[in-house]
Amino acid sequence: MSTRSGLxxxxxxxxxxxxxxxxxxxxxxxxxxxxxxxxxxxTQASVKALSPDDLLSxxxxxxxxxxxxxxxxxxxxxxxxxxxxxxxxxxxGPILTDSGGFQIYSLAQMCRIQExxxxxxxxxxxxxxxxxPELVVEIQEALGSDIMMPLDVCIPYGASYDEAVNALExxxxxxxxxxxxxxxxxxxxxxxxxxxxxxxxxxxxxxxLLALGMDGYAIGGLSVGEPKDVMxxxxxxxxxxxxxxxxxxxxxxxxxxxxxxxxxxxxxxFDCVMPTRNARNGKIFTSFGHIVIKNAQYAGDNRPIxxxxxCYTCRNFSRAYLRHLFMANELLVYRLLSIHNIYxxxxxxxxxxxxxxxxxxxxxxxxxxxKRSVKQ
Amino acid sequence: MSTRSGLxxxxxxxxxxxxxxxxxxxxxxxxxxxxxxxxxxxTQASVKALSPDDLLSxxxxxxxxxxxxxxxxxxxxxxxxxxxxxxxxxxxGPILTDSGGFQIYSLAQMCRIQExxxxxxxxxxxxxxxxxPELVVEIQEALGSDIMMPLDVCIPYGASYDEAVNALExxxxxxxxxxxxxxxxxxxxxxxxxxxxxxxxxxxxxxxLLALGMDGYAIGGLSVGEPKDVMxxxxxxxxxxxxxxxxxxxxxxxxxxxxxxxxxxxxxxFDCVMPTRNARNGKIFTSFGHIVIKNAQYAGDNRPIxxxxxCYTCRNFSRAYLRHLFMANELLVYRLLSIHNIYxxxxxxxxxxxxxxxxxxxxxxxxxxxKRSVKQ
Numbered sequence: 001m002s003t004r005s006g007l008x009x010x011x012x013x014x015x016x017x018x019x020x021x022x023x024x025x026x027x028x029x030x031x032x033x034x035x036x037x038x039x040x041x042x043t044q045a046s047v048k049a050l051s052p053d054d055l056l057s058x059x060x061x062x063x064x065x066x067x068x069x070x071x072x073x074x075x076x077x078x079x080x081x082x083x084x085x086x087x088x089x090x091x092x093g094p095i096l097t098d099s100g101g102f103q104i105y106s107l108a109q110m111c112r113i114q115e116x117x118x119x120x121x122x123x124x125x126x127x128x129x130x131x132x133p134e135l136v137v138e139i140q141e142a143l144g145s146d147i148m149m150p151l152d153v154c155i156p157y158g159a160s161y162d163e164a165v166n167a168l169e170x171x172x173x174x175x176x177x178x179x180x181x182x183x184x185x186x187x188x189x190x191x192x193x194x195x196x197x198x199x200x201x202x203x204x205x206x207x208x209l210l211a212l213g214m215d216g217y218a219i220g221g222l223s224v225g226e227p228k229d230v231m232x233x234x235x236x237x238x239x240x241x242x243x244x245x246x247x248x249x250x251x252x253x254x255x256x257x258x259x260x261x262x263x264x265x266x267x268x269x270f271d272c273v274m275p276t277r278n279a280r281n282g283k284i285f286t287s288f289g290h291i292v293i294k295n296a297q298y299a300g301d302n303r304p305i306x307x308x309x310x311c312y313t314c315r316n317f318s319r320a321y322l323r324h325l326f327m328a329n330e331l332l333v334y335r336l337l338s339i340h341n342i343y344x345x346x347x348x349x350x351x352x353x354x355x356x357x358x359x360x361x362x363x364x365x366x367x368x369x370x371k372r373s374v375k376q
Numbered sequence: 377m378s379t380r381s382g383l384x385x386x387x388x389x390x391x392x393x394x395x396x397x398x399x400x401x402x403x404x405x406x407x408x409x410x411x412x413x414x415x416x417x418x419t420q421a422s423v424k425a426l427s428p429d430d431l432l433s434x435x436x437x438x439x440x441x442x443x444x445x446x447x448x449x450x451x452x453x454x455x456x457x458x459x460x461x462x463x464x465x466x467x468x469g470p471i472l473t474d475s476g477g478f479q480i481y482s483l484a485q486m487c488r489i490q491e492x493x494x495x496x497x498x499x500x501x502x503x504x505x506x507x508x509p510e511l512v513v514e515i516q517e518a519l520g521s522d523i524m525m526p527l528d529v530c531i532p533y534g535a536s537y538d539e540a541v542n543a544l545e546x547x548x549x550x551x552x553x554x555x556x557x558x559x560x561x562x563x564x565x566x567x568x569x570x571x572x573x574x575x576x577x578x579x580x581x582x583x584x585l586l587a588l589g590m591d592g593y594a595i596g597g598l599s600v601g602e603p604k605d606v607m608x609x610x611x612x613x614x615x616x617x618x619x620x621x622x623x624x625x626x627x628x629x630x631x632x633x634x635x636x637x638x639x640x641x642x643x644x645x646f647d648c649v650m651p652t653r654n655a656r657n658g659k660i661f662t663s664f665g666h667i668v669i670k671n672a673q674y675a676g677d678n679r680p681i682x683x684x685x686x687c688y689t690c691r692n693f694s695r696a697y698l699r700h701l702f703m704a705n706e707l708l709v710y711r712l713l714s715i716h717n718i719y720x721x722x723x724x725x726x727x728x729x730x731x732x733x734x735x736x737x738x739x740x741x742x743x744x745x746x747k748r749s750v751k752q
Contacts, residue, residue, distance in 0.1 A: 044701075045700060157581070327449065
């Protein structure tokens with residue numbers, strides 16, 4: 001168990017005997033979170049197409065907000081003045097906010113990263129901004145995030161050893177600056193492990209950040225284009241370096257298979273845009289594989305997406321209706337498919353939590369893979 | 377009271393002493409409807425951005441579907457095979473479907489109207505189609521509409537007397553053909569009064585259609601660009617021709633003010649895309665006038681849209697949040713604003729029903745107009 005200011009923060013409840021998988025619980029300012037958990041992504045203070053009620057009905061316990069986006073629009077001062085991000089968006093459960101490091105790397109124009117911070121032009125209007133480690137903490141404290149992330153330096157897949165060294169060293173220095181900048185001690189602050197695709201640098205990054213005694217440890221810079229076996233290899237190298245008392249968060253991952261494999265290696269927390277983005281593109285996750293809803297084969301299919309699924313969409317609507325809405329560009333379909341996909345992800349996490357408690361994780365994993373390859 | 381096959385269909389419950397306004401009740405295959413009522417428009421088997429649950433929570437009792445759109449996509453045979461429109465879209469309350477006459481006039485390309493029917497090219501893919509009075513009934517019977525509308529001939533505002541005569545005469549002949557084509561006697565079939573902006577022709581159209589003994593009478597071809605006083609004048613001329621035992625439906629109308637004025641003249645049923653379309657454009661209806669949500673004045677406004685409104689949106693979200701969502705093009709905002717606007721329309725109808733029951737309609741109307749002009 002880890003504590004913060006003398007209070008319990010993360011508890012490991014039990015471990016699988018045949019896997020690195022474990023059950024845990026985060027105790028956050030806005031409630032507790034059962035782990036392993038998946039955090040739907042609410043980039044601009046909204047998990048796209050879903051209301052807070054929808055998220056609760058899907059079983060979401062904690063959601064993610066994006067510091068970079070909220071800083072640019074509508075602005076963290078405004079959200080702070082209006083009572084914080086929870087009140088602003090009507091979500092009373094826990095919120096983790098990322099730091100903007102990844103968005104600066106992937107979205108911002110003409111980004112210049114120096115020791116002081118990252119200078120970039122807004123993807124919205126081209127205006128010039130600078131994010132520093134201190135400002136990133138100030139933003140997240142204004143938002144009132146239950147878990148804050150420090151500014152980090154992301155590198156592309158294929159970056160050289162020297163680039164990876166420089167990025168990890170600066171990431172450590174920035175983590176220290178973030179920790180020193182923190183004023184609201186009731187909010188948790190994680191660190192982000194970098195080091196590219198070099199196991200040695202990953203271990204070094206983890207050790208440097210562990211020395212800082214952060215509240216939890218995230219693994220960044222994975223799922224950036226590398227083959228999946230490379231991702232799992234890096235994860236397998238770095239995960240054991242992090243003591244069991246800390247929650248471990250694999251950022252930006254991933255497919256259902258990725259989640260199962262990473263939980264197997266001992267990851268506790270995930271976020272990814274995949275369930276919501278795929279939903280808006282008509283790609284649906286099910287226990288027996290994917291459905292592309294626009295396919296003609298569903299035009300007259302009166303079955304729900306998944307007959308075993310208990311989500312609002314599967315309880316009320318047929319594949320034929322959903323396909324019709326999708327072909328007709330009806331707004332309702334984005335919500336209905338997002339509900340299903342988020343429900344699927346949350347149910348998958350719940351199944352993994354149950355399997356760990358029953359100490360049947362490998363058996364669960366085998367059945368999961370077997371079923372996912374069935375075509376319907 | 378009017379009956380259909382010996383069963384009560386429409387009951388006038390009470391009348392205002394100082395107005396033509398009246399309280400009534402429609403008894404339809406999928407339930408009863410308190411009138412005056414407003415029917416949200418579900419063009420393509422979906423009231424845009426709203427789920428059936430949303431509609432119920434807004435107080436909607438009956439919705440409208442579009443024969444033309446559903447015929448083209450996904451096709452009425454398909455919907456019929458899948459169990460009808462109610463089952464297809466998950467709405468178990470009453471549905472009225474229009475006939476497609478207005479859409480052929482406003483949407484279809486290269487439309488050619490002959491005595492047999494209307495030949496037109498699809499607005500979706502340009503394919504050639506022909507709607508006849510008989511096909512329009514067949515389509516609506518496949519959909520299973522509680523209230524069907526016959527194919528009619530719409531003319532533009534400014535049409536000549538001769539054009540108006542020809543359109544109304546053909547509309548009457550087509551109404552007869554629709555009546556003769558009807559097989560499912562448990563579904564109601566209305567008639568549509570035409571006659572352009574000529575009071576004499578409006579009265580003639582009504583009399584010809586009344587002679588057919590239809591289940592209810594709609595007034596078509598209004599709100600097509602004429603000044604509001606012309607619309608009310610025509611309505612004032614034609615409404616008294618229709619006996620009290622029939623429900624009267626003013627098609628495609630309108631603003632909140634239009635609804636109040638038309639109820640005052642004795643109209644029972646309305647439909648309009650305005651509340652949902654305006655919502656998607658960020659224009660919100662309230663008891664004190666309109667709000668354009670993107671206006672900068674709402675950026676930091678922590679109040680709900682309307683502090684007296686009990687809709688889901690007003691109970692949970694601030695103007696500042698809704699403005700943020702709108703500026704960020706977040707899908708959620710279309711649903712939240714649509715919920716508010718439909719709730720507003722339904723509440724307005726409820727207030728009118730209450731005012732009629734209390735025999736205070738003119739007093740209600742005075743207060744309504746006074747309050748609507750207040751700026752906030």
